[in-house]
Amino acid sequence: MALSRPKIETISLRKSYRHGRQMVAVLDGISLHAQPGEFVSIIGPSGSGKSTLFNIAAGLEMPDAGEIRIDGEIATGKREKCAYMPQKDLLFPWRKVIDNTVLGLEIQGMRKKQARAKAAPLFATFGLTGFENAYAFQLSGGMRQRAALLRTVIQDRSVLLLDEPFGALDSLTRTSMQAWLTQVWETYEWTVLLVTHDIQEAVFLSDRVYVLTRRPARIDLVVEIALPRPRSLGMLGSPEFAHFEKQLFQALVERQVAPSDASLRATSQHVAG
Secondary structure (H helix, E strand, C coil), X not given: CCCCCXXXXXXXXXXXXXXXCEEEEEEEEXXXXXXXXXXXXXXXXXXXXXXXXXXXXXXXXXXCEEEXXXXXXXXXCCCCCEEEECCCCCCCCCCEHHHHHCHHHHHCCCCHHHHHHHHHHHCCCCCCCCCCCCEHHHCCHHHHHHHHHHHHHCCCCCEEEEECCCCXXXXXXXXXXXXXXXXXXXXXXXXXXXXXXXXXXXXXXXXXXXXXXXXXXXXXXXXXXXXXXXXXXXXXXCHHXXXXXXXXXXXXXXXXXXXXXXXXXXXXXXHHX
C-alpha cells in the first residue's frame, strides 16, 4: 500500500549566518518528513542547528535554499501553518492561566469570551482543572508546560513543533510528562516534530528519529522506532527499547557529541547498565 503524502516535509534546507566577516553554515541540505499523525524526533549535538530548522519550519526565518511543504503545498515563510512551542513556556505572569492559553487565539482576532469557551473543555485533558484562574507562579513546572502546550494546540494548526518542551524539568517530572504526552497525542492524532537532547525521550515518543551531524547539520542517520503502540513506561526497561537507545547513543558518540552533555551521560549509564 502506498504511503500517504507527507503532512510536512523539509526539502534540501540550507541556512548560513554572517559572523563578522565570515559566513557560518548552519544547515546543509536538510530533508525530512512526517506523515499525517506521525511523531518524529530530531536529535543531534548542541549548536547543530535544530532550533534554526524549527524557526524555518515555523515561518519565522527564511532558508537560503530549499523549501517547506505542508500537505504537498509550499509553506516556506508562512507562519499560519505550524504551531510552535519553544523551550521556555513563556507564560505571562500577569495573565491568568486560561488567558495565557488563549493568547494565540486573541492575536488571531478571536474575542476573549469565545476563546475562553474554546479552551475551557480542554483543561481536564491537560490536567489543569481548577487552575483556570491561577497565575503561572502558582503552577508546578509540569503544569506550566501543559499550559504552554494547550496554548499551542488550541490554535488548530496542521503541525506541532515542540522544541525541547520538557528540557527544564527534573527527571521524574519529565518522564511523567512524556507518558502524558504520548497518551494525548494518540487521542488527538497530531502530527509532531520534536527537537530533543534526550535519547530516551526520542525513543519513547517517536515513530522515527533523525540524527543530525555537527554544524553544518546534515541528516546522518534515520532510525525507525519499531515499538508497539500504545506505549507505556513499562517499556523503558525492555531489551527492544534498549536496542534503539543504544543505536542512537552510539550514533551520537561516533559523531563526537560533546561529553559535557548531561543527558547523554545519563543515557550512557542507562545503556551500559
